[in-house]
Ligand SMILES: Nc1ncnc2c1ncn2[C@@H]1O[C@H](COP(=O)(O)OP(=O)(O)OP(=O)(O)O)[C@@H](O)[C@H]1O
């Protein structure tokens with residue numbers, strides 16, 4: 001059955017409206033996501049963002065697009081309180097843990113990778129690091145100075161916001177943002193308090209430092225994302241995303257410095273809302289966070305994922321124990337229905353239950369409509385629950401014919417599995433399954449050998465036929481029975 005799928009619409013933060021997605025290059029989507037500053041363990045707030053954009057990426061893949069997904073790793077330049085002075089977050093942690101800054105970055109990068117893998121988040125196509133792209137950042141800063149949009153002062157370089165009237169276009173901020181935390185000497189260097197650092201002079205003792213046309217220093221936090229997104233996705237790339245908390249100043253600065261340097265920047269902006277606890281944003285700085293590593297000790301990572309997609313990416317997700325309990329129940333319901341469908345499939349009679357197949361197609365269409373409408377995952381999940389109600393009713397009523405079971409299985413696997421990422425097929429799970437299958441097959445073949453030794457050939461053949469039905473072939477060799485799928 002071919003069905004025409006709806007156009008994809010997304011909420012663009014820049015134009016503040018829902019717009020139809022049109023790729024720069026037909027059939028391809030380029031996405032850039034602001035990734036973590038790797039100085040401590042990932043918390044559930046980070047997971048909300050990662051899962052939100054993972055689902056966006058998966059939906060594009062499902063719709064046949066080739067997706068290049070670039071998510072950076074900030075390993076230098078992100079200063080305390082997101083301001084233009086204070087200690088570098090990585091360097092501060094390095095001193096605390098008595099590690100090299102790069103050791104801190106690597107430690108938390110790898111723990112981030114493993115936390116996200118357990119959440120079934122696909123790995124980025126490119127995971128560029130700020131420290132690996134110093135040259136590109138310096139080039140961009142030189143271009144900004146040449147065009148009169150940046151100036152050097154005392155070995156640091158600042159973006160001149162007054163030279164760029166479009167500054168404020170994303171956040172809509174017009175007011176002077178007096179940076180109260182900024183030290184006097186830094187304020188004096190700036191022509192306008194809103195000017196932000198592109199390059200910072202390294203004070204004595206600052207470990208992470210590079211040579212530049214302005215002396216020894218390190219890049220500001222914002223410039224890395226302009227340099228790396230343009231490098232890997234090109235002019236006027238499709239989608240830039242990140243958390244709502246990054247809209248200002250980080251994304252505002254990215255737009256200003258990229259456009260002022262003469263580049264066409266991201267065409268669509270997407271922002272996820274926050275994960276909260278007791279109504280407050282979960283954050284490292286507030287200390288109200290639960291790390292994923294801790295959470296996984298008591299909640300199945302797939303239930304965490306289910307909780308996160310049960311609210312829209314632009315809505316707030318409040319985390320508490322009740323939310324996990326209901327997420328666990330919901331997830332179990334879908335999982336059990338899928339597994340019952342798959343359990344029944346090998347023995348199902350040929351044929352179709354036309355009425356049920358029609359209902360399944362209706363739920364699939366509802367799912368596609370929801371996802372095409374700004375990636376409305378709660379509605380998409382509701383469509384899977386609708387599917388489950390109908391499928392369970394049919395399964396409870398008796399046998400369901402093969403073609404209809406296949407349609408149900410495909411709906412769960414392709415929509416719940418491939419798009420929402422709910423039925424994890426992670427490396428670990430595959431590994432466990434392989435070991436389990438191998439142990440079970442040893443038992444089955446031993447039982448068959450025993451039948452044969454006892455001349456119970458009927459039973460032995462029955463075992464072999466059952467295996468053939470589920471796609472396992474048994475061959476008797478001089479070294480004993482062998483099996484393959
Ligand atoms: N509570 C949250 N809910 C949703 N997204 C979040 C949350 N906290 C951080 N993020 C997102 O995760 C990404 C990485 O953020 P980053 O590593 O800068 O975290 P952070 O700002 O250092 O965290 P914190 O605010 O806890 O100190 C960003 O896109 C950010 O918007």
Ligand SMILES: [Zn+2]
Nearest residue numbers: 034035225250
């Ligand atoms: Zn960024």
